[in-house]
Structures are given as C-alpha cells and as structure tokens.
Amino acid sequence: MLDYVSLEADLDEEERMIRDTAREFVEERIKPDIGEHYEAGTFPEELIPEMGELGFYAPNLEGEEYDLLGVSETAYGLLMQELEAGDAGIRSMASVQGALVMYPIHAFGSDDQKAEWLPRLARGEAVGCFGLTEPEHGSNPSAMETRAERDGDEYVLNGSKTWITNSPIADVAVVWGRDTSAEDNPVRGFLVETDRDGVSTNKIDDKLSMRASVTGEIGLSNVTVPEENVLPGVEGMKGPLSCLTQARFGIAWGAVGAARDCFETARQYATDREQFGGPIARFQIQQQKLAEMATQITTAQLLAYRLAELKERGDLRPQHVSMAKRNNVRMARDQARIAREMLGGNGITTDYSPMRHMSNLETVYTYEGTHDIHTLVLGQDLTGIAAFEG
Amino acid sequence: MKVLVTVKEVAEVEDDFEIDGTGVDDRYLEYDLNEWDDYAVEEAVQLQEAGDDIEVVSVTIGPERAEETIRMALAKGVDRAIRVWDDALDQDLLDTATKARVFRAVVEEEEPDLILTGVQAGDDAFGATGVALAESVGQEWAAVVNQLDIDHLLAENVARVHRELEGGVEELTDVELPAVLTIQTGINEPRYASLRGIRQAQSKEIAPKTLADLGLEAGDVESSLFLTEMYEPESESDATLFEGSAEETAAELASVLREKGVGAE
Numbered sequence: 240m241l242d243y244v245s246l247e248a249d250l251d252e253e254e255r256m257i258r259d260t261a262r263e264f265v266e267e268r269i270k271p272d273i274g275e276h277y278e279a280g281t282f283p284e285e286l287i288p289e290m291g292e293l294g295f296y297a298p299n300l301e302g303e304e305y306d307l308l309g310v311s312e313t314a315y316g317l318l319m320q321e322l323e324a325g326d327a328g329i330r331s332m333a334s335v336q337g338a339l340v341m342y343p344i345h346a347f348g349s350d351d352q353k354a355e356w357l358p359r360l361a362r363g364e365a366v367g368c369f370g371l372t373e374p375e376h377g378s379n380p381s382a383m384e385t386r387a388e389r390d391g392d393e394y395v396l397n398g399s400k401t402w403i404t405n406s407p408i409a410d411v412a413v414v415w416g417r418d419t420s421a422e423d424n425p426v427r428g429f430l431v432e433t434d435r436d437g438v439s440t441n442k443i444d445d446k447l448s449m450r451a452s453v454t455g456e457i458g459l460s461n462v463t464v465p466e467e468n469v470l471p472g473v474e475g476m477k478g479p480l481s482c483l484t485q486a487r488f489g490i491a492w493g494a495v496g497a498a499r500d501c502f503e504t505a506r507q508y509a510t511d512r513e514q515f516g517g518p519i520a521r522f523q524i525q526q527q528k529l530a531e532m533a534t535q536i537t538t539a540q541l542l543a544y545r546l547a548e549l550k551e552r553g554d555l556r557p558q559h560v561s562m563a564k565r566n567n568v569r570m571a572r573d574q575a576r577i578a579r580e581m582l583g584g585n586g587i588t589t590d591y592s593p594m595r596h597m598s599n600l601e602t603v604y605t606y607e608g609t610h611d612i613h614t615l616v617l618g619q620d621l622t623g624i625a626a627f628e629g
Numbered sequence: 630m631k632v633l634v635t636v637k638e639v640a641e642v643e644d645d646f647e648i649d650g651t652g653v654d655d656r657y658l659e660y661d662l663n664e665w666d667d668y669a670v671e672e673a674v675q676l677q678e679a680g681d682d683i684e685v686v687s688v689t690i691g692p693e694r695a696e697e698t699i700r701m702a703l704a705k706g707v708d709r710a711i712r713v714w715d716d717a718l719d720q721d722l723l724d725t726a727t728k729a730r731v732f733r734a735v736v737e738e739e740e741p742d743l744i745l746t747g748v749q750a751g752d753d754a755f756g757a758t759g760v761a762l763a764e765s766v767g768q769e770w771a772a773v774v775n776q777l778d779i780d781h782l783l784a785e786n787v788a789r790v791h792r793e794l795e796g797g798v799e800e801l802t803d804v805e806l807p808a809v810l811t812i813q814t815g816i817n818e819p820r821y822a823s824l825r826g827i828r829q830a831q832s833k834e835i836a837p838k839t840l841a842d843l844g845l846e847a848g849d850v851e852s853s854l855f856l857t858e859m860y861e862p863e864s865e866s867d868a869t870l871f872e873g874s875a876e877e878t879a880a881e882l883a884s885v886l887r888e889k890g891v892g893a894e
Contacts, residue, residue: 252697253831256704260822294824308828318824 240324240499243537246544254314257298261321264293269325274589276451280444282328283451284408290333291363295322297337300345305357307345313547316492320543323493324500327599328452330493335404336360338486340367340413343428346481347472352430356411368409370400370431370457371479377402378612379627381476385416385459387429394418394469396429396437396462402606406455407442409433413470414457415479428470428478437462449602484557487607488550491563492543494571497600498536501571501578501593505529508582508591519581528581532574539567558620565613572600630683632673633741635732635759636666636702638695639752651721651856662698665747669812671819672777673745674706680783684708688735690718690728696835703830704822710833711735715840717847722753724854729761731850734843736766743788744809748773759811770809771802775816782806 240262242248250258268286276283290296294308295318301309323330341360344352359365376382385398398416406412412431417424433440439458446454470478506529509520519525542563549555575597579586587594604610612627619625638660646657662670670687677683687702688711689695699710713731736744746759763770776791792800793813804810822830840846869885871878 252700253827255697256701256822256827256830257824259701260704260824260827264821292823293821298824308824310824310828314824 241502241533241536242540243533244541246540250313250317251311254311254317257310257314258317258321260293261295261318262324264290265321265325265329269322269329270592273326273329273451274592274595277326277328277595278450278589280446280450282332282408282453286329287332287366287408288363291361294361295333295337296361296363297341297345300337300341302345302353302357305345305353306361307357311547312488312550313544316489316543316547319489319492320496320499322496324496326451326595327493327497327603328449330489330496331404331449331452334486334489334493335369336363336367338489339369339482340411342485343413343470343473343478343482344430347428347470347478348430349467349471351467352470356430365410366405366408368403368405368412368457369479369482370403370406370412370414371483372400372402374399374401378609380415380479381426383415383417383426385414387416387418387420387427389418389420389466390463392466393463394429394466396431396459396464398459400457400459402443403440403455403457405453406433406440406457407453409440412438412440412457413482414459416459425474426476426478427474429464430468430470431457431459431462431464433457435462435464446602448598448600450598480557483607484555484560487560487564488546488555490603490607491539491546491560491567494564494567494600494603495536495540495543497596497603498532498539498567498571498574501575501596502529502532502536504592505532505578505581508585512583525581528577532577535570535574539570542566558616561608561613561616561620564608565610565617568600568603569610572597572604575600630680630743631739631741632676632683632685633736633739633744634666634669634673634685634687634702634707635744635746635762636670636687636689636699637663637747637750638689638691638698639663639750641751648859648861651859653859660694660698662701663747663750663752665749665751665812665814666702667747667819668814668816669745669747670702670705670707671817672812674820675817676743676779676782677706677708679779686711686739686741688713688732688739690714690723690731692719693837699835700830700833701822703833703835704826705820706826708833710835711739711838712835713838713840713843715847715850717840717850720850720852721856722852722854723850724852725755725757725761727850727852728758729765731840731843731845732758732762733765734845735838736762738843742786742806743782744768744807746809746811748811748813756811759809763809766809768807768809769804770811771804772811773813774810775799775813777810777816 298308298310299315300307344356371380387394387396414429414431418427437460440455442455509525510518512519546563575593578593615626640658642653643657647654673685677685685707687707690713749756771790773793774790775793778789781789786806788804871881
C-alpha cells in the first residue's frame, strides 16, 4: 500500500508485525465478503470473537491483569488504518469496543467493573456500545435529557439514545446521563447491561452508508441499575469527551486506510484498463488524479503519525485530534470519490471498494463530531472565542 | 518431546517484474514466510497445544533480514528459533544436499523427536529438502502429508498420516518417530499471529549460528548447482469461454473434450 515517504520503514518490529497481521486478516477475512455484507446491510458477527482472539480491541491500554497489552499508539493507529482499509464498519466496531467502552471502564471504572468487563470485552466474548447522542441532542450532547435518579443504593434511568454503533448486538452499554439526585445534575457514566428490564435496543435500518455495521437506539424506561454500575472516576462532560478523543484518534488513522485502499484500487484499475489502445493510466488526466490522491494521502498520513507521537508522550490535546479527524476524513471522502471516477461504470458496483468507502465516509464525516463542529473547535482554539456557545 | 520445524523466508514476485542477471530485480520482490512452512508451523503448534511439555523449535538458513519472518513464526507459538548464516552460504542457489547438510548439523545438536518441513519452497520449488534431510540423518519419513493424527502421535509415538499421491490417490501410513514429515498446504488452517503472540515473540530467542558453530566448514556448503540463465518463457494462451446455462456449457465442454481426445469414449 502507498507509503510514499516511507513512514512504515521507521516502525519498530512489533509495530510492523501488528500491521502485517492486521493486513493479512483484512485481506483474507474481510475483503472477500464485505461487499455482500454491505449490500445485505449485515455485520459479519463471526469476526467479533476472532478479532478479540487476535487482540484487536484496545490493545493500547495497559493492564496485564485484564488481558491488555499496552502496545504503542502508533501500533494501535496502524491497526485502525488496516481495519478501515477493509471497511469503516469493521473499524467502527473495534473503535467502539476499544475506545468508547473499554477505555472509559479502564480510565474511570472501579476494580470490580474492570475485572468484570475488560477481559471479556478484550476477548470479544462480550460486545459493548456507547450511549451519548440523543434524538434531539447531536452536536450539543451536554444538553442531554437522559436522567438518572437515585433510589436507595440504586439508580433509575430514563431517556433515549440514538445512532449507537453495536447497540442491537451489545451486552453492555456505557450510558451517559445526568444524575438528578446530585447538586448541579452532573453527567455520569453508567454501565447498563442490555438484558435489564426496560432496556430496548432497536436497530436502525434503511442506512445508505456504513451498511456493514449495526446501528441502533438505546431506550431506557425506568431501568434500575445498582450504584456499583456507576463509573466512579469521572463526573461531567469530560467523561464522554475524553472517550471521543480516543476514538477520533483511531478515526484519523482509519480514514488514511480507507483512502489508501481507494488509491490502490484506482491505480491498479488505471494500469489494467485499456482504452484507445492502451492503459488509461497513460493519460495525463488520470495521472493528475493519482498524483493528487497520493499527495493528499501522504500528508494525512504524516498528520496521523505525528498525532501518535504526541499521544505517546502525553502531549496530545483534543484540538489536535479535531484537526486530524477533520482533515483526514475530508481527504478520504474526497479521494474516494476521485477513485470511483477513475473506475468508470465498474466503480458503482460492490465489486470495487471505492464507492463503498465513499459512502461509509459520509457517516465518518458526520459521527464523532461533525466536520463543521470540529471546524468550530479549531476556531475556538485559534481565536479564544467559541462560536457554538449562546 | 521436541519438534523441529524448518522454515524459509522466500521472495515473492509481483505480477509484473523485470529480470536482472540470473534473478528477479529486487524491486519486484517481497519477502515472506514460505507458504508450506506456515502449515508446518501450525501443525507443530497444534501438537504443542495438544500435548504436555512439547517444545517447538524452528530453524532457518538465512541472513539477518529473515529474522522478522522468523519472528512471525515465534508469534504464532514456536518457542525458540535458530538462524544459520555464514558468508559461505550467501550463494545464488543452495542445492538440496547442501541445505540437508546444514540442517543435519542442527538436528544432531537439537535431537528432535519429530521434524516438520514444508513440502516445497515457493521460490526454488525443489520439494526435496525434507526428504534429503531424512535420508541424511537416517530417519523415517513421509512426504506430502495432508493429514496427521495428533492424538495417535502423542499416545503411541507414531505418526499416522495421510499422504497425497498423484491422481487424487491418498496413502495411509504409520511412521515411527523420530521422523521427518513434509507438510502439504491444506492440512490445517494456519492462524494469524495475535497481538499477544507478537508481544511475546519480542522476547523469544533467535539464536544465530555460523557454520563453525555447527562444526561445518565453507567446503561443506559448496553447492553443486548454480544458475546459468533466467528468462521469461514465451507464453501462449488459447482459452475458450462458454456462456449459457450449466446444461448448455457442459454439453459444449463435453464435445470439446471429445474432439481433443480427453477421457474415455
């Protein structure tokens, strides 16, 4: 795959091996069937335990006692990149499980919560989901309406969450809601097992994007959870927002993977496809597209690598991640469309990946902070003035 | 019990390539574990997982570059590795007898109960190293093994194997250990290296050995085969594509086969 300025040559051996094992898995286990899953609107659920066995969920978290490995942030990024070269739906499943479910339990959970959930989630024996977005509260999650009311040593939860990746197949949901029994109604995180009375997880059908991924709602109607299910280590919006920073880091890498797969598909096609007596790759107009695509991918890749360095040494700010998510996903979305163009009519079928990536990237462009909101996050960081507050 | 698996890093050639002297230009090569050896490694690791106290050791003849490929085998469950290299081994082509002499020295040192090799290597495709090694160390052998009864082997110290012969015929044979089996693709489903395995592999040993370490000299590895020329053969293709229902195409195929004199009337 395109690595124009040889960034992968500087990886250490463990990182290269993780890239290789992920690439091989994607090549053999995802690519052959993903077009059919996409068309059918199904997620290849048999891959969930397989990916767990391989250590694909949150391998960057530390903690041998919980079956966690603590690989480098670069290795984690490479893994997300390779998975999304297969399909954004597969990467999203792994992102949610690792960055949005295991991460908050790891960072904010009690020892009991960690012991109960982390090993099972790591192995893919349990599936998790993350409930933040609500039907009326997307870009402004702090206005959430989901409520938790203390009742003795239990909490009673009410509310509804939507656009929840994995919810219909999840065993546990990390639900964010306001604790109305505490002063100032702080946002708290609750571990809600999906088999509790009053929990519904309806599937959202009719998606035209991210079709090989299960998306649903979480309905909470007088759901009782014991107070041991509250994440003890965090209060306020920094809880969910810190999870999103983790997941967006993976997205910034994943988008590079999707774009690289588009590029390689287009390059191969252009050199194979003959018109007017020779391969279409000999035409300047195709070469210009490939040159631009390769340049855009390479600059996005550089940003992803730099992000990993900053994250590794603890200097990563959420605004850095906003810039990378914003840039890299836009890049991938634009370049996927160019790749599709180069494939002509063949490009609109499930036989080729670019249009599937292109359509997936509409979701990626919008979820985990829309492109426009990340623009405003950067605007605030650069000017000191928040455009999205009153 | 100790199982020795011989592995080789092979060069895989891209679809389009250029020839440079007696080889394919390096720019068109990618290095990976020989496909057959991947199955041999998997079989050894399955044996190790099924039994108690089974050590799996891999041995390769190759330069330092090969270590990453060997490390992948360690990540899949091989316990430790030996890498033999020497300036005298840096030849265009090592013939089977030479490789067997090097491996024999390792076998004499390690004294394995079972030796697994791939049937052949994807690059030179001699398909003879395993059998030559068996001959050289005076052990029983079975070539092109596509099924091994692991339980029987652990209980009886006998390798009960299916061997693939020409024309779809299979031979069922019992081979007493110590023995050499050459492993065919499809005998199992090689695993992917897990991230945990990759982490563990970082601290497993790859012991480098020179010829002197094995009690050999440069004269012992003088290959009697060498490459004289490399060229692309002229290719001719004459393909007929049948279109239509299964019935129609089957009938068309049958008449073509009759025309060409294939099959009994």
